[in-house]
Amino acid sequence: MIETSTPNKLSNLNKKDPSQKQAAVFHKMKRLKPLSIRKPSIAKKRPQIKNISQQFSHAETILSITDLCVYFSATKVLKNININFPKKGLVAIMGPSGCGKSTLIRAINRMHELDQSTNVTGKLMLGNQDITTLPAMAVRQRIGMVFQRPNPFPNMTIFQNVLSGYILTGMRLNKKQKNEIVIENLKKAFLWDEVKDRLHERGTFLSGGQQQRLCIARSLAMQVDVLLLDEPTSALDPIATTRIENLLQTLKKEIPIIMVTHNTAQASRISDYTAFLYLGELIEYNKTKIMFTVPSDKRTEAYLMGRFG
């Protein structure tokens, strides 16, 4: 993967291509050799297994991905990803910018189908069902997604936002059901106390962190099987971030969560398993505790030490 190049070549690299940039950074790192100096014990202990991947038994698995490839036009952005997600716990997906984290979770939610030039191949199983054969709408109703930027519907109130999954897909509810769903899910999302007196104000008047929790609430309201989050706290301040982290730690007891994060500290705080992606490949997937103490791959180690990304 990483070829030898001269320092001159590095500066000539096309800056627009993040994968090349990453390779360059990584190459530089290799030359500097600070890792073995700092942590000789880990370097010695490192087992020589490539692409170590956490396995779950069929019964433990909620979502299983086989040979997933994503192409944007002709560029292959995700390269044969094989990964299983557990029924219990929070999986963090880490990796340097541009490595394909968002692309991966958007593939799970079939968001790539909105873009004609994007091509996805591979197999996705949700429970016992092959969801690649289902219509995208049906899949998205079962897999919730929370985006990097809080995006409550601006033309809806807080109340309506929680119910938006039902409103948008034309599902009818009676008043009692509506109230129950709204209260239950706002509570689940740790938002009820802050908004209970202004349920009929617009969701966009809330703070960023509150908006993000509202977005989590509207996904929960759909009773999704899995919750995907793409860097849900990267647009938030530290206090709002902590609140979301606490929320996710509670939620993960009830619902499987897959969260993309840039922040290794965040991954170590709240995730049970961590997957490390690099240049569109799954490099390592393991229990978070193990990966953060004894990473198997030197690229994982370099990333965890803040060397690139």
Next chain:
Amino acid sequence: MQVKDTFFRIILLIAACFAPVLIIGSLLTLSSGFIPAFNETGLSFFWSATWDPQTREFGGVVFLVGTIATSVLALILSFPFSIAISIFTGEIIHGTRLASIIANLVEIISAIPSVVIGLWAIFVFIPIMQQLQILIGAIPYGTGFLTATIVLAFMIIPFSATLGREVITLVPTHIKEAAYAMGATRFEVIRYVILPYARSGIIGGFLISTARAFGETMAVTMLIGNVNHLPTHILSPTNTMASIIANEFAEATDNVYYAALIGIGLLLLISSIVLSYLARRIIKHFIL
């Protein structure tokens, strides 16, 4: 610095006052020009439906009704087309070559001089209408209320379609993605997210269209039949405020007749002002 600033403010103030002064000036001029006719007709000018220069009876109601009715019907007729063009070019095929071709062609409609559209209608559209009238057993005038309204509807499409497309493309992707991620279909995203989000702009576009229909003169004058009666039938000829002025101004040698036409101009200006006031109220009401 201070002097420059003051100077700049004065320039801006003068420029900003220009429009209101122009409107108030027109109101005053038209009002004073209208006085000779007003002395003759009194307030009946505003509620009489008889306009007969021979008997010196001048009532503006026929034309007020004509203008409002043609504009409203034209708006209704153009609505499905405008909204379809907006959604189609602004969302469904947004970003494709076809989208920009359609958008450009639609915009070109607004650049065609209305006299040209009038001529085209006389040679192409009126014969069609005559066939239709023969078919249903009506007198085949060809011209008339419906003829003028259909052409008017066509002429005002670009204003609402262009603004509608513009605001639809402005709906942020992350909001649309949120809706898709909830499992909404494309239709549901358009219906529940895009249209509500773009609502005020779309309504604004239709108000510009209406204002345009209100003042449209040349094509309407050529097609409406120029008869000073309230239409008894959707096909019957009638007149609008703009078309009566255009049609009879050159003939109005009589002082009172002339003043009465100026009075119609005054009526048109006032109703346009009322329309734009209502428009602003509506936009405010619908804005997010």
